Amino acid sequence: MSTSSAPPAKPPMREALVAAAFQLFMERGYEQTTVDDIVALAEVGRRSFFRYFPSKEDVVFPDHEGCLADMTAFLAAGDGGGEPVRRVCDAARLVLRMYAENPAFSVQRYRLTRRVPGLRAYELSVVWRYERALAAYLRGRFAGRTDGILRADVIAAAVVAAHNNALRSWLRSDGEGDAETAVDHALGCVRAAFAEAPARSGPSPFPPGPPRPDDVLVLVARRDAPLWQVVRQFETARGESS
């Protein structure tokens, strides 16, 4: 469900540059702050800045490259079993976790990004890279299937949209409330729309016999119940955590 390895320790200089940059962005505005201003406040040289960040925009999103790498590794580490849509939902949660680790910083950046069109554009390109990472995984899982590529692209987009819907609500609420629960709920809706049977690794040697009584769940649902509610009810009944 999650990568449990501790993140590598960050060089203090990198953190100092991020802190200096955000202090100046808040005081003067993003456009009015130069890289020279940032390195002066952080008391490091220009070359140190560009060792960590290719451009001023990159210092606004210091953790996305690492998170993209974590996501790619998480997806690559999958054993190819398991439900593919569940797997990409779990991968998307890595992004949420990055934001939730530091709510004050995330909220500050969210406000900054709203105000600066260039940062919005940067953010769109980052979101696009997450989406392509999820789509690439799903394309692999759906390889050889009719419409596999289409399905992969659509599900990746839906997962990203659901994740970002919940993430943005949380950011707009100034990081109050339970982001994880909101994201779980949003991703649950996508899973309800797209989830499917886990791929078998070869034909089952033991075809299922008739169900025993305790293998069966009985669900009672209103006819007009939303699909996600039925899915949750089923998952709760069989004792899965969402």
Add this chain to the structure above:
Amino acid sequence: MSTSSAPPAKPPMREALVAAAFQLFMERGYEQTTVDDIVALAEVGRRSFFRYFPSKEDVVFPDHEGCLADMTAFLAAGDGGGEPVRRVCDAARLVLRMYAENPAFSVQRYRLTRRVPGLRAYELSVVWRYERALAAYLRGRFAGRTDGILRADVIAAAVVAAHNNALRSWLRSDGEGDAETAVDHALGCVRAAFAEAPARSGPSPFPPGPPRPDDVLVLVARRDAPLWQVVRQFETARGESS
């Protein structure tokens, strides 16, 4: 289903600028072409260029603003009846039509956009604006519903992803083949995942009370049944077509 009004006649100067720009982009490359080069070839002044295009990037996508306006008008013209997902799929088809009107130009631009990162970023921001237009319409249609905003955002993203999957396949095939059929198929898959009963025109005069026996569905499912099977069982039981 489609806007039937003829497009307004474009000023010849605007077309001349686009033609000159693309001739130079192909001959010298995008980065090596300046606005001065373009206006010299088109035999117009710099101010004429900037009257039509805010920047060099904009001349690469001369029809998107018009298409966004058409899409917004098309969605606004809806009577609020009809199936919302179908409506946004029809709106997305306006984009395809713009590309299919001029396959040679569209293919040329697609190749250019692959090569120039700045144009990729521009394209992402255009795609984002289409997606927000669709989402805004759906948010209106789903207003007051539980998870209405979430549902709107996810469906808009899925529609855009499906449309672009088919569009890109067509562009990669150099504009050969039937783009409309491919897009229809792709959008059909999204509708299958998300379509719902047509919304009522006006509030229901009979608010739902406690469920009557036939308002309730009873499902019996194996504990190890895959999620999709339970979803399908529920949908079948309440008489939905997939």
